[in-house]
Amino acid sequence: MKDLSLVMKMMLKEKKDIFLSIFFGFLAGITAVSLFAASGYLISQAAFAPPIYTLMVLVASVKLLGISSAVSRYGERYFSHRGTFTILKNIRLKVYDRIEPLANRILQKYRSGDILARVVGDVESLQHFFLRVFYPPVVLAVVFIATVFFTMYLSVGVALTMIAGMAVVLLVFPSVFYLFQRKTAASMRERRGALSSAFTDYLYGFRELTIFQQAETKKQQLDQDMHHYEAMKAKENRQLAMREAMVIFFSFLVAVIVLVQAGFYVAEGNLAGTLLAVMFMIAITVFEDTPSMAVLPAHLEESKASSKRLIEVWDNETPSDTAEHELEADVPIQFDFKDVSIQYPNEKKAAVQHASFQIHPGENIAIVGPSGSGKSTLMQAMLTFAPIQSGQIDVNGKALSTLVPDSLWRQMNVSLQHNHFFYGSMYENLRFANNEAGEKACREALKKIQLSHFSLEDQVLEKGSNLSGGEKQRLALARLFLRDASVWLLDEPTSSLDAITEQDIMDEIEKATKYQTVVTIRHRLTGLENMDKIIVMNHGEIVEQGTYRELMKNEKGYFKAMKELENQQLAF
Numbered sequence: 001m002k003d004l005s006l007v008m009k010m011m012l013k014e015k016k017d018i019f020l021s022i023f024f025g026f027l028a029g030i031t032a033v034s035l036f037a038a039s040g041y042l043i044s045q046a047a048f049a050p051p052i053y054t055l056m057v058l059v060a061s062v063k064l065l066g067i068s069s070a071v072s073r074y075g076e077r078y079f080s081h082r083g084t085f086t087i088l089k090n091i092r093l094k095v096y097d098r099i100e101p102l103a104n105r106i107l108q109k110y111r112s113g114d115i116l117a118r119v120v121g122d123v124e125s126l127q128h129f130f131l132r133v134f135y136p137p138v139v140l141a142v143v144f145i146a147t148v149f150f151t152m153y154l155s156v157g158v159a160l161t162m163i164a165g166m167a168v169v170l171l172v173f174p175s176v177f178y179l180f181q182r183k184t185a186a187s188m189r190e191r192r193g194a195l196s197s198a199f200t201d202y203l204y205g206f207r208e209l210t211i212f213q214q215a216e217t218k219k220q221q222l223d224q225d226m227h228h229y230e231a232m233k234a235k236e237n238r239q240l241a242m243r244e245a246m247v248i249f250f251s252f253l254v255a256v257i258v259l260v261q262a263g264f265y266v267a268e269g270n271l272a273g274t275l276l277a278v279m280f281m282i283a284i285t286v287f288e289d290t291p292s293m294a295v296l297p298a299h300l301e302e303s304k305a306s307s308k309r310l311i312e313v314w315d316n317e318t319p320s321d322t323a324e325h326e327l328e329a330d331v332p333i334q335f336d337f338k339d340v341s342i343q344y345p346n347e348k349k350a351a352v353q354h355a356s357f358q359i360h361p362g363e364n365i366a367i368v369g370p371s372g373s374g375k376s377t378l379m380q381a382m383l384t385f386a387p388i389q390s391g392q393i394d395v396n397g398k399a400l401s402t403l404v405p406d407s408l409w410r411q412m413n414v415s416l417q418h419n420h421f422f423y424g425s426m427y428e429n430l431r432f433a434n435n436e437a438g439e440k441a442c443r444e445a446l447k448k449i450q451l452s453h454f455s456l457e458d459q460v461l462e463k464g465s466n467l468s469g470g471e472k473q474r475l476a477l478a479r480l481f482l483r484d485a486s487v488w489l490l491d492e493p494t495s496s497l498d499a500i501t502e503q504d505i506m507d508e509i510e511k512a513t514k515y516q517t518v519v520t521i522r523h524r525l526t527g528l529e530n531m532d533k534i535i536v537m538n539h540g541e542i543v544e545q546g547t548y549r550e551l552m553k554n555e556k557g558y559f560k561a562m563k564e565l566e567n568q569q570l571a572f
């Protein structure tokens with residue numbers, strides 16, 4: 001039941017639709033039973049040439065019951081589907097609400113294809129819970145109870161046969177099918193997730209796979225996985241059809257037993273002959289909806305597996321419920337790293353160890369160091385994206401972990417190593433940073449980063465695949481000129497640019513950030529003379545920090561050694 005907690009909670013919010021579905025389902029069922037019973041009685045009575053008004057009353061009742069049954073069935077379908085779609089919408093919103101604050105950690109843990117399979121496929125699967133698992137047995141049971149009471153009035157023996165038959169259909173068949181179902185459902189869901197992951201990998205890496213001549217091998221693998229999944233699905237469908245056929249066969253068997261039994265009672269004179277057809281028709285109709293019991297275990301198991309896979313995504317993650325402080329807007333921001341260590345999940349070594357430093361409002365800070373030394377991780381930590389193991393980052397005296405992240409991000413301008421571009425126009429990709437930016441401001445931003453040759457209508461393809469590396473970097477920087485932010489975080493913002501363009505753009509950034517705090521990760525050690533502070537990283541540790549002059553004064557310092565090495569390389 002714990003596995004189904006998500007869908008149950010959402011379902012119970014729609015009490016009105018649940019009630020109306022059951023109510024109309026009951027009306028539809030009971031009118032159908034009455035319709036067929038009345039038809040049987042009409043046929044039997046007709047053989048005895050009764051007065052015409054008797055036949056007229058019976059025919060009118062049959063017609064009325066026919067219309068009522070159709071209208072009630074419509075009501076049942078309408079409310080059950082309305083309820084299902086509302087439940088589905090609520091589940092989607094709930095899932096989004098739960099994973100959105102954890103998105104960064106979740107995306108590190110799961111493959112994107114798997115996440116996609118869960119938030120689309122598994123959520124979609126949950127629509128069957130209410131529609132196929134929860135309310136059909138309830139309707140079937142109440143219609144049956146009402147019918148059995150009526151039948152008992154005519155013949156207790158026949159009623160007992162029907163009770164025994166229904167017990168088998170409602171209890172024995174679903175339990176047996178459920179046991180067989182459990183194994184296949186879990187592996188089907190996992191296979192679907194794996195397939196989705198393999199497919200996204202194939203799409204993302206298509207270019208590299210082609211260049212390294214691996215596309216065909218990967219495609220064959222994917223084809224194999226797909227065939228395997230299709231075969232499993234086909235097997236499951238065959239099993240479901242088989243089970244449905246078994247339940248239908250059994251229902252007819254019960255109807256035939258009822259017919260024989262009622263015939264026996266008629267022969268013995270314990271039942272009126274005109275009720276023989278009535279008994280048979282009642283038995284046939286009351287078991288009419290029982291095939292849905294054959295597919296119920298499959299849908300129950302599917303709902304459980306899907307709900308479990310969804311809950312699993314956020315279950316062991318600590319939500320940022322502790323985020324209680326809003327960072328005030330327009331107040332200068334100070335960062336205080338206090339002995340911060342950061343270790344990514346499943347990594348043996350910490351990416352950053354015991355980092356302590358301060359960033360004061362308006363400072364211009366550079367973080368330097370060899371590749372893999374933990375520079376980007378420090379920046380990720382400032383954005384709340386890095387898993388802090390020990391120590392604490394304070395922002396204006398309050399622990400970063402207690403801040404509502406939005407209130408921090410609102411005041412930040414960020415250009416990471418890999419920036420995202422959406423399929424759409426250049427204008428849309430720029431306005432993504434600020435919805436209120438007009439055409440004029442966007443053109444000016446393009447001019448500042450020397451992309452004036454692009455028009456705002458030019459198309460940007462998915463992930464910016466029609467732009468060069470340098471153009472992508474510049475477009476990401478252009479967005480920053482459209483946003484008013486007091487802290488700029490730039491992770492190697494100009495690494496793909498030539499030295500002259502780099503200098504021009506850095507000048508523009510400097511002009512735009514006179515009063516702002518700027519933290520820049522640099523590979524090249526040029527242009528650092530005027531920095532307020534340079535943080536030097538190596539193997540995840542801050543090995544030195546200070547101004548350019550202070551660092552260069554330290555004869556045995558790491559920074560000085562790096563700088564001299566770079567100068568030698570430039571001299572060649």
Ligand SMILES: Nc1ncnc2c1ncn2[C@@H]1O[C@H](COP(=O)(O)OP(=O)(O)OP(=O)(O)O)[C@@H](O)[C@H]1O
Nearest residue numbers: 108344345347351370371372373374375376377378
């Ligand atoms: N998401 C992640 N999951 C696991 N390990 C990571 C992750 N991101 C970075 N690391 C590891 O953390 C260490 C520091 O990485 P980081 O990206 O901070 O270094 P960097 O100094 O910015 O490197 P570069 O200059 O090459 O960008 C590396 O050993 C890296 O493998």
